[in-house]
Amino acid sequence: EVQLVQSGPEVKKPGESLKISCQASGYTFTDYWIAWVRQMPGKGLEWMGITYPGQSQTTYNPSFQGQVTISADKSISTAFLQWNRLKASDTATYYCARHKAVPDYWGQGTLVTVAS
Amino acid sequence: EIVLTQSPATLSLSPGERATLSCRASQSVSTYLAWYQQKPGQPPRLVIYDASNRATGVPARFSGSGSGTSFILTISSLEPEDFALYYCHQRSDWPQTFGQGTKVEIK
Numbered sequence: 492e493v494q495l496v497q498s499g500p501e502v503k504k505p506g507e508s509l510k511i512s513c514q515a516s517g518y519t520f521t522d523y524w525i526a527w528v529r530q531m532p533g534k535g536l537e538w539m540g541i542t543y544p545g546q547s548q549t550t551y552n553p554s555f556q557g558q559v560t561i562s563a564d565k566s567i568s569t570a571f572l573q574w575n576r577l578k579a580s581d582t583a584t585y586y587c588a589r590h591k592a593v594p595d596y597w598g599q600g601t602l603v604t605v606a607s
Numbered sequence: 608e609i610v611l612t613q614s615p616a617t618l619s620l621s622p623g624e625r626a627t628l629s630c631r632a633s634q635s636v637s638t639y640l641a642w643y644q645q646k647p648g649q650p651p652r653l654v655i656y657d658a659s660n661r662a663t664g665v666p667a668r669f670s671g672s673g674s675g676t677s678f679i680l681t682i683s684s685l686e687p688e689d690f691a692l693y694y695c696h697q698r699s700d701w702p703q704t705f706g707q708g709t710k711v712e713i714k
Contacts, residue, residue, distance in 0.1 A: 526703075528651075536643075536651065536694055536705040552702035586650050593641045593698060595662065597650035 493517040495587055495598035502604045503577050510573040511601045513587030520568040521545035524590040527561055527572050530600075531583040541590060542570060577605045609633050611695050611706035619714040626682040628709045630695035635675045639699040642671055642680045645692045645708075654693070655680060685711070 498512045513525065527539040540551040544563040551561070560573040570587055582605050588594035610633040620626055630640065638658035643651035653662040655671035658678060668683040682689055690713050695706040 535707050536696075538703045538705065550701070554702070588650075593653060593656045593696070594651075595653050595656075597652070600650055 493589065493596045495589060495596055497585075497587060497598040497601045500602040500604070502606070504607055505577055505579055505605055507577050507605075508573070508575050509577055509603065510571055511585060511603065513570045513572075513598050515568045515570070515589065518589070520563075521565050522591075525563060525570040526588045526590045526594050527559075527570075528586045528588060528594070529555075529583045530586065536586075539572070539585075544568075544570070577603075579605050579607075581605050608702060609636060609697050609700050609704050611697060611704055613693075613695055613706035613709045615709060616707075617710045617712060619712050620685055621714045622685050622687055624685050626680075626685055626689070626711055628680040628682075628693055628711070630673075630678040630680070630706050632676045632678075632697060632699075634700075636697040636699035638674050639697055640671075640673065640678045641696045641698070643694045643696060643705075644689075645694065651694065682711075687713075 494516045496514045521544050524541050524543045526541045529537045539555045540561045542549040542561045542563050544565045563570040584600045584602050586600045587598040589596040612631045614629045640658045642655040645651045659671045670681045672679050692708045694708050
């Protein structure tokens, strides 16, 4: 069974750093891309970027380029989304999703709250 | 960036009725259009991919059509579990984008 299990909710202060994770199981991790999608409170879905663990390749939505870092560690079948300096506007639920043609399996989401 | 515009914003229907959701793209996406269903507190669930292909486990009452810039998601007879938010998504161009969503609510 394909599963993407994301790390738990986070509460952070502006300026802090954060790295959230997405652990995959039930398929060959290096055969699929992993995408990250943001959903701000009460809002729609935004495509952040995508990484291919098989070739350590990552592409960002220009709107998120420089704001976050997407990576993956194939030895532990886990993808990551990282911030160096959080802002209040980063408050959102972040989803990872397995992606070949389209995102087909999704993680349960990680709620990140940034508040002073 | 390709903009996807969904209409209507909200669709108020009764169980058993037919739902017709529209998604229009600002430029052609060929058939690289998918539909997702999202319920409160849950991740999106893939319903239709490549405009007209049902995802694994999706009931036959869901169907998709269209190409180029105009797409339709049809739910032939609404079941109670179908009341949710629906998003269209294009993978034709980078960055991939989503529509703003259509809420299908119980009338």
